[in-house]
Amino acid sequence: GSEFELRRQALTTKAELVFIPSPGAGHLISAIEIAKLILNRDERLCISVLIMKLPMDFGVQSYVASLSSSPRLQFVDITLDEKTVAGLLKNKESFFTDFIQGHKPKVKDFIHNTSFSKSGSGFSRLAGFVLDMFCTSMIDVASEFSVPSYIFLTSNAAFLALCYHFESLKKEHHIDTSKYKDSDEELTIPGFKNPYPGKFLPRLTTDQTTATTLFFDSVTRFKETKGIMVNTFAELEPFALQSLLVPKIYPVGPVVNFKEGGHGRNSESETESIIKWLDDQPESSVVFLCFGSMGSFDAEQIEEIAVALECSGHRFLWSLRRPPPKGKMELPSNYEDFQEVLPEGFIERTNGVGKVIGWAPQVAVLSHPAVGGFVSHCGWNSVLESLCFGVPIGAWPQYAEQQMNAFELVKQLGLAVEIRMDYFKDFEGKHGPVEIVTAKEIASGIRQLMADGEENEIRKRAKEMKEKSSAAMKEGGSSYASLGLLIEDVISNIS
Template identity: 55%
Template sequence: MTHAELVFVPILGRGHIVSMVEMAKLLVGRDPRLSVTVLIMKLPFDSDFDSYTSSLAASVDTARIRFVHLTCENTDAEISSASFLTNFIEGSKPHVKRAVAELVDSAGSTRRLAGFVLDAFCSTLIDLANEFGVPSYVFFTSSAAFLGLMLHLQSLQDEHHVNIAEFKDSAGELDFPSFTNLLPTKILPSIVLTKESVRSFLEHAKRMRETKGIIVNTFDELEPHAVRSLAGLGAPAVYPVGPILSLDGETKKKADGSCGGDDIMEWLEKQPPSSVVFLCFGSRGSFGEEQVKEMACALERSGHRFLWSLRQPPPQKGQIEVPHDYADPTEVLPEGFLHRTAGLGKVIGWAPQTAILAHPAIGGFVSHCGWNSTLESIWFGMPVATWPLYAEQQFNAFQLVVELGLATEIKMDYRRDFRMESGVMTADVIEGGIRKLMEEAGGERRKKVKEASEKSRKALMEGGSSYLSLGRLIEDILNNMPLT
């Protein structure tokens, strides 16, 4: 059998690579004619990434998915600069080209290069797919609504000559085709509100239009209006194939060889059903000492049981290094907080998020609203209180609260990234959000989340919307594979 070989190129945010590897598993598991080579571009600031990708590779139990680590590309640009990612991808192009050429040379009669599947932020690599004479597809790790926002903003900028960055100082609302509700300009991602970054960001939307198709990590039943709107925005074929989640048991080895999640799960076993609020803010989520103290005060005053994943920010403001666990969290927590809440809550560092969300003791999730975490909360039927930090998370929060009615708001326009910040959120606001989340037992929002959970699971079953969409994608890949 001749395998159709797909080259996957993720961008090295952990939320991006995990869902892309899961996508590769989905494809090869569905059709024995497909195989995948994942090209790993290592970012220079993530010291833990080698071990992380090694564990990912170890989780793949098929010879039809291979990982190739590319040479680490150094760039002179500041990591926090608007041009860093663009320069990094451009600098990696020769390494990608060499790896694909070696793949083609070694393929023999058993494999044939069928196409590139690129992260949306790797859209300039479409040029390489064209050089090799194969089609390119984009794997979009955010929502269909956010894809619609990108395409619409790019049209406004390039066809109607609108200066998108001017929305930064606007208090108005915008009408986006991918939403049924008007979107406040303050919810727009900071990357499009900064003139240094908006043009290169929207260039990705322009390039995506050139591909054979866009694979979106969502499902029709979650975003029916957004998915339907994409054709009118000039998108190529769109394949909603989600929710694509990594649901394998997460473990993290400690120095003594034990697994970091064991004590967490033991603590949860002792808590009543649906009684614990879980606070977790993703692989890059962290807060300064002043905000941590407000959060602690809110949790203590709310009286609810809590499990709090508290991470230490990078040492220098403006860097995007991955946060680490505190050696001693008492250095940032209010004096006596751990003693006073010992019977009520638990402060942890890294968290095995999916295992925690699946536990019956969890009754609510305070989340940064990253798209992977959003899909996980829906999968497990877990109500969310929104506390976005960066990227498109403010947009996701608005979608969850206003457009879909699946979440409650702590704050939707909070920001903590290197482009802009929203200051410190007070304990009163946080406490109110936690109370609303946890004390709405049996409410309409919880009912809607449970319904969305059922739909997410049906979408992946044989005959479900995402199952059928994946079949159409595979058919397109095989039909467009070069003959020689």
């Protein structure tokens, strides 16, 4: 009987994964989306998502409040008390790393107090941790409980290749990479077909700050994990994926939240009026400008954008938001009245062809047939959303790894036109004045992006990529197969 008992047990054993996403909206939302995909694929899996909240709300609180647990997916708040966080905030340079480290005791408590032995439906056993790229210090906790870690990378394969390359330049070859900043030197980087000009490198790779050092320490730890899920797909980044060998890479994308419920900041009536306006526009005629949750510009730059939109003559939908007060870590907010920052008479003159809005319901807009181009900061989630709907991109990166995303889209993949690829948004005024991108550059980019008919190669490619992205996620597709392999690997941890 005992052999039968063991076999029965094996069939009812559940494998439990503990997800520890980064607290930013772009990280948390896609981590929860991949968690749902994993659960849909295999009945044996259960997932606990541990939620850390930052003191500044980056649109995450309302999203988290909208989440509902189900028997196999639970959300556990492990937020630190305010006093502890205030203490950590004293050291700005290492705040984020210290913040993640500070949650280790909470993670240990959670695992100690959760019975990963017998549960109502048979056995549940801890099978591993799934960590955000900024949460690699949690590998220590996983090791204490003798389970492996995986990473869910919310960026793309090219970024991972770039990180590995710079980690080896810094740590093995002791090269001072700050010499590449703003330089015209062309670098050969594994994972990139084209030579990469130093001036398009994300600041993260050329800064000599504590934050940079800590980031590359974390990249070193990627190699201790059992695998990295990357939010990309084989057909989009074949070249970058071929260069990545260790640890095992699972391209599982595009992982996109198509519902947008919960983390949108628009009332239903605002969203309705935007969609209604789009309904009245011809197919593929509108250029949509939106720069992510952190996107905002000062008055001088806003004026250049306005002039460019008038000159280009294209219909437009422009998400325009007020920058946070100088030196404050906050999200941009909506203007009470756009007239205060727009050129005089702009709204009247563009009435009928253009609409200026605050926060944009991005997925609803990109999926609308009237939208023909997307001027974007090239955050990776936004890029994937755009490609899923076959909308080509006008690249105007701002911060983080967006310059590299723009380079890849424009130079390697032919899915975007350049507006300005070496633009860097400076939140603290450290790098001197931010350059102004002129109306002429912007208008020229928009004209290329919105060009009609046969000569618009980029639009044709975006449409092809839309088909490939949806095929990748379906049964028989590359990402579908890749996720299946990851799940088998996770299950093998408990067998």
